[in-house]
Amino acid sequence: xxxxxxxxxxxxxxxxxxxxxxxxAKELGIKVYDRNLLKTASENTGFSExxxxxxxxxxxxxxxxxxxxxxxxxxxxxxxxxxxxxxIFNMQSEAIRKIHEQxxxxxxxxxxxxxxxxxxxxxxxxxxxxxxARVSRxxxxxxxxxxxxxxSLIEETDRKRSSYYNYFTGRTWGDPAFYDICLNSTTLxxxxxxxxxxxxxxxxxxx
Numbered sequence: 001x002x003x004x005x006x007x008x009x010x011x012x013x014x015x016x017x018x019x020x021x022x023x024x025a026k027e028l029g030i031k032v033y034d035r036n037l038l039k040t041a042s043e044n045t046g047f048s049e050x051x052x053x054x055x056x057x058x059x060x061x062x063x064x065x066x067x068x069x070x071x072x073x074x075x076x077x078x079x080x081x082x083x084x085x086x087x088i089f090n091m092q093s094e095a096i097r098k099i100h101e102q103x104x105x106x107x108x109x110x111x112x113x114x115x116x117x118x119x120x121x122x123x124x125x126x127x128x129x130x131x132x133a134r135v136s137r138x139x140x141x142x143x144x145x146x147x148x149x150x151x152s153l154i155e156e157t158d159r160k161r162s163s164y165y166n167y168f169t170g171r172t173w174g175d176p177a178f179y180d181i182c183l184n185s186t187t188l189x190x191x192x193x194x195x196x197x198x199x200x201x202x203x204x205x206x207x
Contacts, residue, residue, distance in 0.1 A: 005121035005205040007106045008113035013157040014134030017127040023194035034108040040095045114169040126179045130186040
């Protein structure tokens with residue numbers, strides 16, 4: 001059995017997945033890794049954190065290839081070459097595995113559920129929410145963004161997350177078959193979602 005456990009949380013944009021993850025982490029006394037995972041990945045590989053930031057899960061496959069083709073040219077010692085988006089995924093995956101080996105934690109996104117699929121102490125969660133609630137939340141947190149723009153942002157962000165996840169995992173993002181539990185934060189509320197995750201984690205992961 002793996003020494004450390006991990007909770008992987010996938011989430012629809014605007015569903016409050018990060019807030020719920022923070023509540024779970026506080027209750028269990030563990031860390032949450034999301035964008036801060038980029039720093040770990042950059043430290044492990046020698047590339048800048050900005051590089052990984054631009055190569056995150058919300059960039060399209062085409063956008064990634066364009067980024068690498070433009071950035072890594074002969075002046076950077078990568079004459080007529082580039083790092084594929086697969087290489088970046090592999091670097092981040094290695095960082096995820098190393099963190100899992102070292103500590104109990106929560107990963108948000110980054111296809112961590114797939115990367116750690118062989119772990120025997122893994123809980124996979126997906127957070128969704130009603131579209132109206134998601135639009136309202138984005139409008140509240142985006143300095144007066146109007147609902148139409150919020151809806152467009154939600155649809156575009158979900159599309160990019162789905163494209164990234166599906167491409168690298170061969171799975172379907174948000175498909176209940178690939179998660180231990182799927183929760184609707186509109187129906188349950190953040191606190192109840194966190195409570196359910198903590199309870200299930202304690203039962204399934206032998207915490």
